[in-house]
Amino acid sequence: MSEEHDRIFIRNFSIVIVALMAFTVLIILLSLAIHQTQEREPSAARIAAVEERLQPLAGVYAGETGRAAAQAAAAEAVAEEPEVAFGGSTDGEMIYERVCAACHDAGVAGAPTLARETWGDRLDQDREALIASVIDGLGAMPPRAGRADLSDEQAAASVDYMLDHLD
Structure with missing residues (x-):
């Protein structure tokens, strides 16, 4: 069973x-x-991504016409001006708040705050020397306060703001 x-x-x-x-x-x-019965619409993002991937990485220049094109491309690259921080604004307060305040408000690594007593012998230096220390870097502060796109005029504006607002 x-x-x-x-x-x-x-x-x-x-x-x-x-x-x-x-x-x-x-x-x-x-x-x-x-x-199989559904029609697929091509995605615009997918088409753009494919076209971007298919772009050549670099130009190949050969012969006389190639030499001229290479020289024109090099001249165009040199002609482009580097981008300046904050659209080139020389508003010292804005630059201080966005760049300098991170260290100078708290006195990080001995950075002078807006209190006069933290500046020591720095106040004996002229304005140009203080601006040069911002541009070239000083102690723990990197050149241009770590912002390579900060112009000399913007560095000067931030120094002027700090000097005008010392307690």
Whole structure:
């Protein structure tokens, strides 16, 4: 009797497995059919990304016309002026708040604050020397206070702001 039950179980189990496999294949075929009927619109972002990837990394110049094109490209690269911080603004307060205050408000690494007593012998120096120390860097302060795009005029404006607002 036990042998008969085992055969019936195996037959029924096999039928269930075959039915599940057939159902899986049916779902796969149905999804492929639905997928094929839908029209895909190309994504503008995808097209732009593909076009960007296809751009050459550098120009190849050969012969006389190539030499002229290379020289024109080099002249164009030199003609471009470097970008100046904060759109070239010489608002000393704004420059101080955005660049200098991070260290000078707290006196980080001995940076003088807006309190007169923290300046020591720096106040004996003339304005040009103080501006030069901002441009060239001094002690822990990197050149141009860590902002390579800070112009000389902006450095001078920030020094003037600090000197005008000493307690």
